[in-house]
Amino acid sequence: MISSPSRPLVGPDPATIAEALSKRILGQDEAIREMAVALSKQLAGLRVGNILMIGSSGTGKTTLMRAVETYLASDPVLKARSTVIRIHANVLGEEAERGRPGEAVLGRLLERAREQLGPSVPVDILLRRAASGIVFVDEVDKIRSHVGGQPNVSGIRAQEALLTLIENEAVPFVLPEWAGGGVATVDSSELLFVCAGAFEGLYDTVFDRVTIGKDRGALRPVTVVEGGKVQEKLVFHLRDWLRNEDLFDYGMSPQFLSRFDAVVLLHDLGEDDLVRIFLETPESAFNQSRSYFESRGIHLAVSPAAVRRVAREAGRQPRLGARALKEVFRRVIRDYEFDPSKLVRDGALLIDLPEVEAVLGKG
């Protein structure tokens, strides 16, 4: 049996963790804080509630998970203390179909622990490390229990598989061959699960519920003054109205949901967020392109007006979130990446508003 250490380890505090994460993920302070507190507790060997993140496509769910992985890998002490895996919920669905519920997760954690600690470390130590790891389940909405009115069997099984792992003190686990085979009993109650999904359609469903559905009239128009005119307006934020029942209806089972202490909603990103993401995040379209030009001895710069125009264009595709930045900037920079000569002056390539408008038009 695996027990918690009697004296908590001292780990980084939430503010330190949040600061590190916020270099890679912008405009999601609430989610960052929630994650930072959970990580701080987990790294101190304390019990942590699982987290469910909900946010539209391209708002930073996967980026946040990757930011945590990068953060933990960047520091030798933290690296030695944490085993992290990120798994696509669909994969769990497939594994569940093959009758290996739960093993997909434990097997990967064990594998990861072996990579970290080395192949000569005894299996029971690897198991202990695996059992206090962090499991990111991405695209968790893909394992909803029904799709288009039909039961989604692999989704149902995958939810059940996760249930057997979350807060379970005795999970039977068939060891892989390299670990000697046989069945081990794993206490998985120290695992931290962070699940994320876009839950497409949830926004409309909840909006309908409070406007024309069961709770008709709940969302009341507010009076606003706009341009000197008094108007009645419906202001809807999912976070104000989302209830557990909405998630049950979506296809997440009540038992599954009850294993999450916190449901965190990510914000839809505004134009200002997009500007910052474009300029400041290490893997943004701009910074990737800049590295490319740098490698060819050219310094790339984009004027503020040009950046604003790119962000505005990206903001017109709300279904893509910040992903749209890449697609939009690609169209602008494509020809210059092929042949920058016509715009390079003194080793610098300046993209200004006219260059952007030549591709995207005015607006």
Ligand SMILES: Nc1ncnc2c1ncn2[C@@H]1O[C@H](COP(=O)(O)OP(=O)(O)O)[C@@H](O)[C@H]1O
């Ligand atoms: N809040 C954010 N901060 C920084 N970059 C972001 C943010 N949201 C999205 N991105 C960028 O947009 C792209 C898609 O983001 P991703 O995290 O994969 O979205 P999803 O929420 O669909 O998982 C990535 O290139 C990422 O760098």
Ligand SMILES: [Mg+2]
């Ligand atoms: Mg994602």
